[in-house]
Amino acid sequence: MTKAILSDSAAPIRSFLFTPANHPRKVEKVFASGADAIILDLEDACAASEKPASRAVAVAALSAPRSCLGYVRVNATDTEWCFRDLDEVVGPWLDGIVAPKIERPEEIVLIDWMIAQFERERGLPVGAIDLMPIIETGAGLHALDAIIAAGTRMRRVSFGAGDFTRDMGMKWSADEAELAYARGRLILASRVGGLEAPIDTVHIDLADEDSFDQSVVTGVKFGFQGKLLIHPKQVARTNQSFMPSAKEIARAEKIVAAFNAAEGAGSASIQVDGYFVDYPIVEKAQRVLALAVRT
Numbered sequence: 001m002t003k004a005i006l007s008d009s010a011a012p013i014r015s016f017l018f019t020p021a022n023h024p025r026k027v028e029k030v031f032a033s034g035a036d037a038i039i040l041d042l043e044d045a046c047a048a049s050e051k052p053a054s055r056a057v058a059v060a061a062l063s064a065p066r067s068c069l070g071y072v073r074v075n076a077t078d079t080e081w082c083f084r085d086l087d088e089v090v091g092p093w094l095d096g097i098v099a100p101k102i103e104r105p106e107e108i109v110l111i112d113w114m115i116a117q118f119e120r121e122r123g124l125p126v127g128a129i130d131l132m133p134i135i136e137t138g139a140g141l142h143a144l145d146a147i148i149a150a151g152t153r154m155r156r157v158s159f160g161a162g163d164f165t166r167d168m169g170m171k172w173s174a175d176e177a178e179l180a181y182a183r184g185r186l187i188l189a190s191r192v193g194g195l196e197a198p199i200d201t202v203h204i205d206l207a208d209e210d211s212f213d214q215s216v217v218t219g220v221k222f223g224f225q226g227k228l229l230i231h232p233k234q235v236a237r238t239n240q241s242f243m244p245s246a247k248e249i250a251r252a253e254k255i256v257a258a259f260n261a262a263e264g265a266g267s268a269s270i271q272v273d274g275y276f277v278d279y280p281i282v283e284k285a286q287r288v289l290a291l292a293v294r295t
Helices: 024-030 048-063 082-089 105-121 138-142 144-148 161-168 177-192 209-222 232-241 246-264 279-292
Strands: 015-020 037-041 069-073 096-099 130-135 226-229 270-272 275-277
Touching (some): 015 232, 024 048, 037 048, 048 069, 069 130, 082 105, 096 105, 105 130, 105 144, 130 144, 138 144, 138 161, 138 177, 144 177, 161 177, 177 209, 209 232, 226 232, 246 270, 246 275, 246 279
Parallel strands (some): 015 037, 037 069, 069 096, 096 130
Antiparallel strands (some): 270 275
């Protein structure tokens, strides 16, 4: 069984699309959604009575041919289901585990350790399976630095605003202004901790496409690499938004070309269309061009 990989394994993952693992027809269709990664959900979207049987549905779906990454969101470590979720879904078909409601470094260390034991038992390279926690409580955000520094296989963290706003007693508004501190905290901690850029929260109002678009734009501005999604119709807009536009690419090309010419003549600070350009600006332009080559 061969796992799917993106055309560039170092490329940002722009879209993580959730689907309930207890709906075989939804599971069957979701891999054609265009999302970079699918998360088969054994937690919130899966009824308690159906969680055990849904593990096999997830494994069967992940074992079939697919062109995107396949993750499973397991239940939290303080539930009766977490251990058996991991036991049954870890295998060569799996790209990653999503761990919900992480609040302490000990929790992510425990999940990492369990995955490693199953990898060894099943002949998989230890560390091959990704592990992405969701930070979705005040305690989790408060302990974020320690969670990141815990020394696990974790490459990035993600943000869950639904549980976070409930836990904090916040009103989750259309403009999401109340999420600014949490978003900034996730970006800063990820950068300082040497992780990839984080994954932004879901947007749950499927009828309000304008606020969804604004939520995506906000995530891009803050520096997230992608977004958690709950419906296939959100995928195309998200993928497009987390890629540089034609205008951004053209501007980056102009900056890099002008700076290279100036540097060759002995200058490391120039103006391009009235904007000051030096090494940091050129490096940002080079990152835009690197992202633009993704297929």
